[in-house]
Amino acid sequence: MNDKLSTLRLFVRVAHTSSFSRAGRELGLSQPSVSRQIAELEADVGAALFTRSTRAVKLTDAGADYLTRVESILEALEEADHAARGSSELRGQLRVALSTSFGIREVIPRIGRFMALHPALHVELLMSDDRQDLIAEGADVAIRFGTLPDSSARSRLVGRSARLLVAAPSYLERAGRPLEPSDLSDHAFVLGPSSVASLGSTLRKDGREVSFRGEGRFATSVNEGATAAAVAGLGILTVGYWGCRNEIADGRLVAILEDWVLDPVEVHAVFPPGRGPRPAARALIDYLVDEVAPISAARA
Numbered sequence: 001m002n003d004k005l006s007t008l009r010l011f012v013r014v015a016h017t018s019s020f021s022r023a024g025r026e027l028g029l030s031q032p033s034v035s036r037q038i039a040e041l042e043a044d045v046g047a048a049l050f051t052r053s054t055r056a057v058k059l060t061d062a063g064a065d066y067l068t069r070v071e072s073i074l075e076a077l078e079e080a081d082h083a084a085r086g087s088s089e090l091r092g093q094l095r096v097a098l099s100t101s102f103g104i105r106e107v108i109p110r111i112g113r114f115m116a117l118h119p120a121l122h123v124e125l126l127m128s129d130d131r132q133d134l135i136a137e138g139a140d141v142a143i144r145f146g147t148l149p150d151s152s153a154r155s156r157l158v159g160r161s162a163r164l165l166v167a168a169p170s171y172l173e174r175a176g177r178p179l180e181p182s183d184l185s186d187h188a189f190v191l192g193p194s195s196v197a198s199l200g201s202t203l204r205k206d207g208r209e210v211s212f213r214g215e216g217r218f219a220t221s222v223n224e225g226a227t228a229a230a231v232a233g234l235g236i237l238t239v240g241y242w243g244c245r246n247e248i249a250d251g252r253l254v255a256i257l258e259d260w261v262l263d264p265v266e267v268h269a270v271f272p273p274g275r276g277p278r279p280a281a282r283a284l285i286d287y288l289v290d291e292v293a294p295i296s297a298a299r300a
Contacts, residue, residue, distance in 0.1 A: 097142035141281040161240035170233040181210040188235035189214030192226025203260040
């Protein structure tokens with residue numbers, strides 16, 4: 001039975017990655033082993049589940065129908081196992097997709113306590129500043145910043161992060177400290193994935209609204225790089241509080257125009273569409289809501 005379940009889980013990963021080799025790497029199997037197990041599964045089922053080419057493997061119509069049924073069975077089995085063990089014990093592999101900055105700064109320092117509560121649970125963080133595809137990556141949950149597009153995926157609000165304008169003391173000594181939003185046009189900005197300055201943003205104070213757009217000579221595709229560049233004095237950065245609170249606490253960055261407010265950014269947990277969240281994914285998000293939401297509330 002365990003061999004069949006392992007093969008079914010392998011089938012699901014091949015289906016979502018369209019690759020024998022990638023599914024094998026994720027599960028610690030060689031490509032020939034994956035190919036053999038899938039061929040044996042097809043022989044057992046009595047139908048071709050994939051079409052093979054030199055570029056990829058794709059589900060047949062029979063394979064697509066089989067995938068829907070298998071995922072439902074695996075989900076129900078996991079829920080049954082979880083219920084039988086008791087709601088406090090979590091097992092298996094939990095894959096979490098999230099931004100590199102949030103993972104390094106907020107999740108990794110806290111994940112040890114969560115894992116200590118669940119010693120049979122294995123956690124893998126899929127960290128990237130690009131938005132990952134939950135299905136292709138095999139993620140059980142993603143933590144995403146910003147407005148969510150319309151989607152069939154389920155989501156839960158984790159918290160809201162204040163967004164700030166920050167700069168290094170060395171930059172402000174050299175370029176001067178902005179006292180009004182209109183002063184921002186004379187300053188250089190650091191541009192990163194989460195920075196809204198280059199797209200244009202609005203500051204609010206006492207019913208007044210002032211729009212601004214930042215320009216700068218330095219840009220990076222990584223949020224941690226943007227924060228590091230601001231610390232190095234390369235310009236002003238618009239950043240969520242979670243992305244700069246350590247630097248503000250130790251004085252490497254200071255907030256500017258603090259009496260003006262930028263719209264906060266929402267942080268959501270997003271679960272794959274088409275099935276209920278895994279118990280381990282629900283438990284982790286419950287834990288993170290308790291751990292990180294008070295931080296943003298305190299800043300706001």
